[in-house]
Amino acid sequence: MAKPYSSMPIEDCGEPLQPIPPEFFCLRPHPYQSLGAPYGAASPFYLRQGVIKALQLAQSQLNALHPGWRLGIFDGYRPLPVQQFMVDYTLKDLAQARGLILGELPPSQREALEAEVYTFWAIPSDNPLTPPPHSTGSAVDLTLVDAEDQPLDMGSAIDELSERSHPNYYESRQGDRTLSLPDRAYASQVHEHRSLLYQMMQSAGFQRHPQEWWHFSLGDQLWAWLETQHGRRAIARYGGIH
Numbered sequence: 407m408a409k410p411y412s413s414m415p416i417e418d419c420g421e422p423l424q425p426i427p428p429e430f431f432c433l434r435p436h437p438y439q440s441l442g443a444p445y446g447a448a449s450p451f452y453l454r455q456g457v458i459k460a461l462q463l464a465q466s467q468l469n470a471l472h473p474g475w476r477l478g479i480f481d482g483y484r485p486l487p488v489q490q491f492m493v494d495y496t497l498k499d500l501a502q503a504r505g506l507i508l509g510e511l512p513p514s515q516r517e518a519l520e521a522e523v524y525t526f527w528a529i530p531s532d533n534p535l536t537p538p539p540h541s542t543g544s545a546v547d548l549t550l551v552d553a554e555d556q557p558l559d560m561g562s563a564i565d566e567l568s569e570r571s572h573p574n575y576y577e578s579r580q581g582d583r584t585l586s587l588p589d590r591a592y593a594s595q596v597h598e599h600r601s602l603l604y605q606m607m608q609s610a611g612f613q614r615h616p617q618e619w620w621h622f623s624l625g626d627q628l629w630a631w632l633e634t635q636h637g638r639r640a641i642a643r644y645g646g647i648h
């Protein structure tokens with residue numbers, strides 16, 4: 407179940423984690439903290455220094471196009487025990503939603519559910535060569551908020567385990583003549599919002615997770631792997647932080 411990016415080399419640059427400054431809109435209450443995830447003294451609203459700098463660039467570009475709009479930060483640094491907690495929680499939640507009891511499933515059915523969870527969540531690996539992206543402090547889950555601090559409609563909730571979360575899900579629906587006109591107009595609007603977020607983040611150096619419209623990273627293994635997919639040489643500069 408290893409991810410393709412986990413073989414990328416890491417040379418940690420040693421940058422510290424820093425609090426995300428108040429110029430960004432942090433979505434509170436934090437959902438994983440509300441579930442009782444084991445943060446200890448850590449905060450989900452911390453990121454590596456260089457990542458915060460890049461977010462500042464993305465937000466200033468957003469502001470030039472849409473005065474008052476901001477990046478809405480959903481999640482940043484995620485300690486390894488929180489990654490494990492959320493994977494376990496999501497697995498249980500998925501089983502429950504399907505009317506299944508996890509402890510009573512045959513191994514093959516449990517493995518199929520786990521595979522679904524790992525499409526969206528990284529493996530909570532304690533191997534320093536394969537840290538989960540958020541445990542490096544260089545991955546961020548985020549959306550856009552308007553001048554009234556209202557999140558824009560992105561067509562699926564952050565962390566929704568469905569095909570709607572795929573970054574390009576609404577792209578093909580815009581021109582799908584089997585859909586009603588209002589459904590096509592909605593698809594266009596949502597795709598525009600996702601594209602705007604992507605453009606702002608990409609121009610500041612981030613890469614987006616191939617399956618999730620909200621997950622971006624800069625300098626972790628997934629980022630380095632995606633850079634190489636675009637023909638650029640890169641090694642990860644952020645490893646796991648405990």
Ligand SMILES: C[C@@H](N)C(=O)N[C@H](C)C(=O)O
Pocket residue numbers: 526527528529538539540545547565615621
């Ligand atoms: C599911 C989402 N919150 C997320 O962060 N997914 C990535 C891949 C992760 O777990 O690192």
Ligand SMILES: [Zn+2]
Pocket residue numbers: 540545546547620621622
């Ligand atoms: Zn994420």
